[in-house]
Amino acid sequence: MDWEALRGQFHLPKGVIYLDGNSLGPMPRAVPVRVGDVMEEWADLLIRGWNEGDGGGGWMGWPGRIGDRIARLIGAAEGTVTVGDTLSIRVYQAVASALHLAGPERAVVLSDEGNFPSDLYMAEGLVSTLGRGELRVVPPEAVMDALTEEVSVLMLTQVDYRTGRMHDMAALDRAAKAKGIVTVWDLAHSAGAHEVDVTAAGADFAVGCTYKYLNAGPGAPAFIYVRPELQDRVRPALAGWLGHARPFAFELGYAPGEGIDRMRVGTPPVLQLAALDAALDVWDAVDMGQLRARSLALSGRFASAVAARCPTLTPALAPDVPRGSQVSLRHPEGYAIVQALIARGVIGDFRAPDILRFGFTPLFLSEADVDAAVAHLAEVMEREEYAQDRFRTRRAVT
Amino acid sequence: MDWEALRGQFHLPKGVIYLDGNSLGPMPRAVPVRVGDVMEEWADLLIRGWNEGDGGGGWMGWPGRIGDRIARLIGAAEGTVTVGDTLSIRVYQAVASALHLAGPERAVVLSDEGNFPSDLYMAEGLVSTLGRGELRVVPPEAVMDALTEEVSVLMLTQVDYRTGRMHDMAALDRAAKAKGIVTVWDLAHSAGAHEVDVTAAGADFAVGCTYKYLNAGPGAPAFIYVRPELQDRVRPALAGWLGHARPFAFELGYAPGEGIDRMRVGTPPVLQLAALDAALDVWDAVDMGQLRARSLALSGRFASAVAARCPTLTPALAPDVPRGSQVSLRHPEGYAIVQALIARGVIGDFRAPDILRFGFTPLFLSEADVDAAVAHLAEVMEREEYAQDRFRTRRAVT
Numbered sequence: 047m048d049w050e051a052l053r054g055q056f057h058l059p060k061g062v063i064y065l066d067g068n069s070l071g072p073m074p075r076a077v078p079v080r081v082g083d084v085m086e087e088w089a090d091l092l093i094r095g096w097n098e099g100d101g102g103g104g105w106m107g108w109p110g111r112i113g114d115r116i117a118r119l120i121g122a123a124e125g126t127v128t129v130g131d132t133l134s135i136r137v138y139q140a141v142a143s144a145l146h147l148a149g150p151e152r153a154v155v156l157s158d159e160g161n162f163p164s165d166l167y168m169a170e171g172l173v174s175t176l177g178r179g180e181l182r183v184v185p186p187e188a189v190m191d192a193l194t195e196e197v198s199v200l201m202l203t204q205v206d207y208r209t210g211r212m213h214d215m216a217a218l219d220r221a222a223k224a225k226g227i228v229t230v231w232d233l234a235h236s237a238g239a240h241e242v243d244v245t246a247a248g249a250d251f252a253v254g255c256t257y258k259y260l261n262a263g264p265g266a267p268a269f270i271y272v273r274p275e276l277q278d279r280v281r282p283a284l285a286g287w288l289g290h291a292r293p294f295a296f297e298l299g300y301a302p303g304e305g306i307d308r309m310r311v312g313t314p315p316v317l318q319l320a321a322l323d324a325a326l327d328v329w330d331a332v333d334m335g336q337l338r339a340r341s342l343a344l345s346g347r348f349a350s351a352v353a354a355r356c357p358t359l360t361p362a363l364a365p366d367v368p369r370g371s372q373v374s375l376r377h378p379e380g381y382a383i384v385q386a387l388i389a390r391g392v393i394g395d396f397r398a399p400d401i402l403r404f405g406f407t408p409l410f411l412s413e414a415d416v417d418a419a420v421a422h423l424a425e426v427m428e429r430e431e432y433a434q435d436r437f438r439t440r441r442a443v444t
Numbered sequence: 445m446d447w448e449a450l451r452g453q454f455h456l457p458k459g460v461i462y463l464d465g466n467s468l469g470p471m472p473r474a475v476p477v478r479v480g481d482v483m484e485e486w487a488d489l490l491i492r493g494w495n496e497g498d499g500g501g502g503w504m505g506w507p508g509r510i511g512d513r514i515a516r517l518i519g520a521a522e523g524t525v526t527v528g529d530t531l532s533i534r535v536y537q538a539v540a541s542a543l544h545l546a547g548p549e550r551a552v553v554l555s556d557e558g559n560f561p562s563d564l565y566m567a568e569g570l571v572s573t574l575g576r577g578e579l580r581v582v583p584p585e586a587v588m589d590a591l592t593e594e595v596s597v598l599m600l601t602q603v604d605y606r607t608g609r610m611h612d613m614a615a616l617d618r619a620a621k622a623k624g625i626v627t628v629w630d631l632a633h634s635a636g637a638h639e640v641d642v643t644a645a646g647a648d649f650a651v652g653c654t655y656k657y658l659n660a661g662p663g664a665p666a667f668i669y670v671r672p673e674l675q676d677r678v679r680p681a682l683a684g685w686l687g688h689a690r691p692f693a694f695e696l697g698y699a700p701g702e703g704i705d706r707m708r709v710g711t712p713p714v715l716q717l718a719a720l721d722a723a724l725d726v727w728d729a730v731d732m733g734q735l736r737a738r739s740l741a742l743s744g745r746f747a748s749a750v751a752a753r754c755p756t757l758t759p760a761l762a763p764d765v766p767r768g769s770q771v772s773l774r775h776p777e778g779y780a781i782v783q784a785l786i787a788r789g790v791i792g793d794f795r796a797p798d799i800l801r802f803g804f805t806p807l808f809l810s811e812a813d814v815d816a817a818v819a820h821l822a823e824v825m826e827r828e829e830y831a832q833d834r835f836r837t838r839r840a841v842t
Contacts, residue, residue, distance in 0.1 A: 132710025285569030312530025
């Protein structure tokens with residue numbers, strides 16, 4: 047693949063080495079043009095945009111059309127992914143439907159301590175609202191053994207947002223299925239980061255966001271996948287009108303739409319969808335196998351060089367643990383080290399209590415970026431730059 | 445107020461009389477500039493936009509800051525409104541929290557046949573998911589008598605999306621309170637359409653969308669209001685990380701945030717929020733009392749002229765019934781009549797089975813628009829233009 051051409055498709059501020067594409071991807075150059083186009087459609091077509099926008103196809107069909115573009119990146123078939131709402135909402139939808147499929151006899155949702163907290167909170171909120179069942183949270187390495195007959199739903203994020211540790215989706219899905227457990231995978235740190243094959247793994251539900259590796263912008267819409275065999279058995283907890291079989295008949299009672307469409311809820315966010323659609327253009331030229339190889343090469347190069355030059359930074363994972371497209375390090379001064387790096391133009395991020403997190407996104411990063419980032423990090427550590435007060439003052443979002 | 449100056453703040457396509465601002469408002473001229481600005485912030489600030497975007501205040505604070513701007517338009521105090529997600533999601537949030545506040549002894553959600561179907565579907569989905577309780581739907585005029593001791597939550601849309609009939613919010617709230625019933629008001633056709641005072645009415649929860657009278661664009665974020673006295677007792681069903689007391693501590697267990705912040709769920713949609721923020725600029729110069737007077741003058745002018753010139757079009761409401769900022773007419777050929785009008789540049793819309801719906805939005809409509817619209821409608825009826833096949837072919841979104 048032509049990595050230089052891919053990099054050229056992004057707006058990258060001068061003097062910045064951006065190792066935080068795993069938190070918020072940079073802006074693809076195609077985005078402002080497309081968002082401008084859709085605002086013109088709004089201005090000129092007004093209400094008719096729902097039927098005639100998107101260059102004629104109508105904005106109303108975007109969640110499915112864009113869902114199909116994401117499907118290719120996670121090994122899903124056409125017609126199995128839809129887009130909209132936030133990832134937290136998608137988690138709730140998936141877990142609520144999974145609990146219903148699992149049946150009323152058992153209501154333990156199993157998750158792990160490496161899951162993103164919002165996923166745990168949403169499941170906790172669901173269980174409280176139901177007034178029955180239990181959210182059980184175990185260490186990541188204990189998940190396999192915790193798959194007992196009591197468990198109804200296994201809800202995991204494949205790649206740990208802090209450490210980058212990667213679960214074996216296929217193995218866990220196999221073990222879950224053997225016990226009649228319905229699976230819900232959060233692919234927030236997977237989609238666009240490495241090869242994913244939800245079909246081969248047999249995942250029942252998968253959800254993810256699009257503002258990280260997919261570069262669709264702050265607050266970009268989330269996606270949800272439902273295994274084809276389950277789609278017509280799924281009862282939506284969030285039974286919105288656009289998931290209805292006949293939304294524009296305005297019937298008083300709910301009747302779920304066909305297939306994945308029943309996971310739609312309310313009116314789709316057209317401006318954000320335009321940005322997402324433009325961001326996905328970059329992916330048309332990307333082979334996920336080659337992307338993964340380069341991601342491992344770049345992150346491996348970083349990890350080895352840091353191990354050699356920064357002995358006080360501890361890797362968050364042992365070398366033999368499978369990981370996503372990030373490298374995480376631990377240090378008691380993690381927050382201040384990240385701030386000192388940012389002051390030098392190397393942007394990573396910090397996750398409490400002590401994790402320095404660096405994302406390696408081959409679409410716009412090169413070996414030269416990696417080498418320069420290591421050089422900066424080594425200087426910050428050698429000179430103890432992080433000890434300055436200005437780097438220790440905490441901000442709201444870190 | 446300077447109506448001509450207000451009208452000048454909108455992009456209005458030439459040759460169009462837009463009587464559908466109650467479905468999707470036209471684009472305020474300030475929107476593309478502001479959305480362009482926020483895309484530049486994304487491009488240049490990258491992840492730091494969450495803290496430093498919005499010209500320095502940070503995107504993360506937008507839901508509350510923009511919520512305060514909407515609060516003024518619905519008679520709510522500062523710190524009682526937040527923004528994000530779709531209206532359907534906000535309905536679910538409000539009803540789930542209201543059911544919890546009402547206590548476990550009773551679980552009837554009362555609504556009416558004039559409610560927007562998605563609100564009914566969301567409540568139906570909630571009740572099915574809970575596996576207890578009941579959604580009870582009565583005719584609009586029967587609501588007051590149906591407020592019995594069995595009812596836990598009263599969920600109504602103040603202004604009927606089809607007919608424009610307006611509920612007496614204060615009277616129904618008073619009657620509900622006397623029976624210990626928690627109230628949830630959908631203000632989709634109220635916010636920006638007429639004076640609303642949720643504080644004086646004593647409403648417990650209120651929700652609404654911003655793409656109708658507030659003109660924030662297709663799929664613009666919704667809002668939710670919680671009465672100040674209830675805020676710290678509300679248990680969020682959709683317990684997302686941004687509603688957590690300490691979202692960036694990444695704790696494993698949920699702890700609700702202070703006040704209205706606990707109704708936040710996931711990552712806010714920054715592009716759509718920029719559009720909403722720009723759209724609200726128009727409202728800074730608007731006095732809601734004067735807006736209401738002009739809305740009634742324009743819609744009254746339309747209704748009287750239609751009554752005189754189009755005898756086969758039946759008003760959907762008796763003249764003495766309070767209504768919002770729309771006029772609805774009935775005709776068996778309603779769909780085709782609306783299509784024939786659209787072909788003439790007069791855009792209203794159709795709602796099954798037989799309603800022609802016209803919105804009167806004083807920010808960008810004049811008496812001349814109203815008179816021209818009536819003249820077109822009279823010609824369509826006199827010449828029976830609607831009988832042409834091309835106007836009878838249904839489209840997906842009407």
